[in-house]
Amino acid sequence: QVQLVQSGAEVKKPGASVKVSCKASGYTFTGYFMHWVRQAPGQGLEWMGWINPDSGGTNYAQKFQGRVTMTRDTSISTAYMELRRLRSDDTAVYYCARAPGYHSMDVWGQGTTVTVSS
Amino acid sequence: SYELTQPPSVSVSPGQTASITCSGEKLGDKYASWYQQKPGQSPLLVIYQDDQRPSGIPERFSGSNSGNTATLTIGGTQAMDEADYYCQAWHSSTVVFGGGTKLTVL
Numbered sequence: 305q306v307q308l309v310q311s312g313a314e315v316k317k318p319g320a321s322v323k324v325s326c327k328a329s330g331y332t333f334t335g336y337f338m339h340w341v342r343q344a345p346g347q348g349l350e351w352m353g354w355i356n357p358d359s360g361g362t363n364y365a366q367k368f369q370g371r372v373t374m375t376r377d378t379s380i381s382t383a384y385m386e387l388r389r390l391r392s393d394d395t396a397v398y399y400c401a402r403a404p405g406y407h408s409m410d411v412w413g414q415g416t417t418v419t420v421s422s
Numbered sequence: 423s424y425e426l427t428q429p430p431s432v433s434v435s436p437g438q439t440a441s442i443t444c445s446g447e448k449l450g451d452k453y454a455s456w457y458q459q460k461p462g463q464s465p466l467l468v469i470y471q472d473d474q475r476p477s478g479i480p481e482r483f484s485g486s487n488s489g490n491t492a493t494l495t496i497g498g499t500q501a502m503d504e505a506d507y508y509c510q511a512w513h514s515s516t517v518v519f520g521g522g523t524k525l526t527v528l
Contacts, residue, residue, distance in 0.1 A: 349457070409467060
């Protein structure tokens with residue numbers, strides 16, 4: 305079955321970086337965009353960007369440009385999201401979600417909790 | 423930047439029809455999607471391309487999109503439908519989410 309499995313929870317100090325992975329299975333990894341969406345505690349969904357696993361092309365939300373990098377390793381069907389210069393307000397659950405091109409996100413990962421605290 | 427606006431909360435009695443709106447400039451010219459999220463769970467796609475239901479989504483979920491407003495309608499609302507609902511659209515190769523609507527079934 306189609307599945308996205310994310311890496312485990314992280315605790316980071318302010319100023320550090322975090323890299324979250326998202327392993328895809330059950331479908332052709334390069335056939336779907338991979339989005340990253342985060343949700344701060346008690347807040348709504350916030351889109352961070354997408355990567356096209358086929359070309360490696362990316363598009364980041366303006367808010368995160370310069371601080372986020374999305375990459376992929378097609379040999380292991382895994383996408384990555386790295387966020388740098390972490391602040392306390394980056395504390396959130398980070399989700400990966402696939403989408404067939406410029407369409408809806410039809411499969412989501414289980415989420416990765418990132419806590420930023422001194 | 424493009425914005426999608428949803429009411430923070432909607433209440434409905436069991437068995438009645440719930441409607442959740444999502445407003446954005448010329449939203450009807452784009453495709454709207456809707457996601458359901460229950461506490462502690464990942465979002466679930468319930469409507470795509472304005473009015474299409476993914477496999478496994480009950481028929482009581484329907485959608486429409488015209489002008490500046492997309493609407494998610496849940497007919498015969500059940501207690502299990504109590505959740506947060508988010509609309510989403512694409513704008514200039516980026517993704518925009520609405521702020522979310524908490525649906526209470528009481």
